[in-house]
Amino acid sequence: MSGTSERNRVVVVGSSFAGMTAALDLRKRLDPTYEVVVFDPRADFTFIPSLIWLPFGLREPEDISFPFAPMYEKKGIRFVNEAVTGIDVDARTVSSLSGDTLGYDRLLLATGPRLAFEKVPGLGPVGGHTQSVCNMEHALLTRAAWEGFLENPGPVVIGTAQGGSCFGASYEFLLNTKYRIKKAGLEDVAPVTFITAEPFLGHFGLGGVADSEQRVEKFFGKLNIEGIPNNTIKEVRDGEIELEGGRVLPFAFSMIVPPFAGVDVVAQTEGLSNPMGFVPVDDEFRHNEIDSIFAAGVDIAIKPPHETLVPAGVPKTGHMSEIMGRTAAQNIAADLQGGERKSLPLGELEAICVLDAGNSGIIFKADHVLGDSEHPRVMAGPQAHWAKLAFERVFLETRKRGFASI
Ligand SMILES: Cc1cc2nc3c(=O)[nH]c(=O)nc-3n(C[C@H](O)[C@H](O)[C@H](O)COP(=O)(O)OP(=O)(O)OC[C@H]3O[C@@H](n4cnc5c(N)ncnc54)[C@H](O)[C@@H]3O)c2cc1C
Numbered sequence: 001m002s003g004t005s006e007r008n009r010v011v012v013v014g015s016s017f018a019g020m021t022a023a024l025d026l027r028k029r030l031d032p033t034y035e036v037v038v039f040d041p042r043a044d045f046t047f048i049p050s051l052i053w054l055p056f057g058l059r060e061p062e063d064i065s066f067p068f069a070p071m072y073e074k075k076g077i078r079f080v081n082e083a084v085t086g087i088d089v090d091a092r093t094v095s096s097l098s099g100d101t102l103g104y105d106r107l108l109l110a111t112g113p114r115l116a117f118e119k120v121p122g123l124g125p126v127g128g129h130t131q132s133v134c135n136m137e138h139a140l141l142t143r144a145a146w147e148g149f150l151e152n153p154g155p156v157v158i159g160t161a162q163g164g165s166c167f168g169a170s171y172e173f174l175l176n177t178k179y180r181i182k183k184a185g186l187e188d189v190a191p192v193t194f195i196t197a198e199p200f201l202g203h204f205g206l207g208g209v210a211d212s213e214q215r216v217e218k219f220f221g222k223l224n225i226e227g228i229p230n231n232t233i234k235e236v237r238d239g240e241i242e243l244e245g246g247r248v249l250p251f252a253f254s255m256i257v258p259p260f261a262g263v264d265v266v267a268q269t270e271g272l273s274n275p276m277g278f279v280p281v282d283d284e285f286r287h288n289e290i291d292s293i294f295a296a297g298v299d300i301a302i303k304p305p306h307e308t309l310v311p312a313g314v315p316k317t318g319h320m321s322e323i324m325g326r327t328a329a330q331n332i333a334a335d336l337q338g339g340e341r342k343s344l345p346l347g348e349l350e351a352i353c354v355l356d357a358g359n360s361g362i363i364f365k366a367d368h369v370l371g372d373s374e375h376p377r378v379m380a381g382p383q384a385h386w387a388k389l390a391f392e393r394v395f396l397e398t399r400k401r402g403f404a405s406i
Helices: 017-029 048-052 068-075 136-151 167-183 212-223 318-337 382-400
Strands: 009-013 035-039 044-046 065-067 078-080 084-088 093-096 101-103 106-109 113-115 156-160 192-195 225-228 233-237 240-243 248-250 253-257 260-262 293-295 351-356 361-366 377-380
Touching: 009 017, 009 101, 017 035, 017 068, 017 318, 017 382, 048 136, 048 167, 048 382, 065 068, 065 382, 068 078, 106 318, 136 253, 156 167, 167 192, 167 212, 167 253, 167 351, 212 225, 212 361, 212 377, 233 253, 293 318, 318 351, 318 382, 351 382, 361 382, 377 382
Parallel strands: 009 035, 009 106, 035 078, 106 293, 156 192, 156 253, 192 225
Antiparallel strands: 044 065, 084 093, 093 101, 113 260, 233 240, 240 248, 351 361, 361 377
16 A cells, blocks of 8 residues: 555545445546545445344345445445554544555545444343344344244344444344244244333434334234333343343343444544544534544434433434435535535434334334424335335445445
């Protein structure tokens, strides 16, 4: 890699919904004299939303992933298949695992979350007792655990831990698991409990969308799922979860989405992030205090609009991450070579939650992720399942070919 003196370069750290979308958009906008460089330790893109289906054998890894290198090469973007391990904000350089250093004019952080299992004793698939579907490796472990459960069924506990924010994922996995339990004829031996940090069911970290609380409660009643909101997990032990207050939930199978935090390189670089490791940004997705740095996706800081009894974060969906990435790309290009800027206050971001339930589901659309929505929409039925399928197919087919938008 070249040294710090050579610039005319935008570096993107992280290549997923936010970073990959931004890099492709930047390449379209920027003059060819600017180089776009993307770092990611992963060689393949994974469509994370479909990991809810992988444990049940409904998707194989190759169905929902593709390699970055050929796509980026075709688009004239340099892809470095390594993690960024150091950021020098003053020198405007990043360094990677191999020890190389690269200068940048603008840096876009799109690193997603660190899965902070350590915040709850006994949580997580590595060194703990619960499963996760937050990345490909974890979803494959969950598949093995599910196969074990089918041999030895028993109670099931699914949910999101205190401090979590990715509530849609746990609801979807819950509804798909319940659907699979029914199909396997195991409903009598496998009661299902849902635990969540949300103050009420259907809150989603957004304060609810229209009548989402009633809708989710009705759904749970129909499916015979016990929902426990306002929940704090005290400890997970082999085969049981102890909640704050003393209740113990035994389980034969459990998937709990962990709290999220910022990744180490961001959290450990002085002045870059808040105490949780998330990056504070302005309405252009530029760092609040560092002009040359932008951030988009799950790694940005969003203050929850309402305080909750149990800490619950604001969800940052794949769709929101794409929009943030595209907005950051437009403003980076405007910084470097002029052109129209875009301001998108966080409060104006819209959120679409698709709760797939196996063959049907519910779609919630909030026109403002923070505060009250003027036109919230809720749609229940098989179209929710089809919407998720369409999102998967369209996203994978467009990005595999290097298109930044649908
Ligand atoms: C089970 C599940 C289901 C979901 N379903 C939906 C859904 O139906 N619809 C929806 O819109 N959203 C859904 N989401 C949310 C969606 O997956 C996230 O919003 C999205 O992945 C966030 O994109 P991102 O680019 O910010 O981060 P990520 O997708 O987490 O990607 C971050 C990237 O940064 C890389 N990285 C990390 N550290 C470094 C480093 N130091 N150097 C270089 N690269 C680094 C990582 O390897 C990774 O590739 C779901 C999430 C889960 C877990």
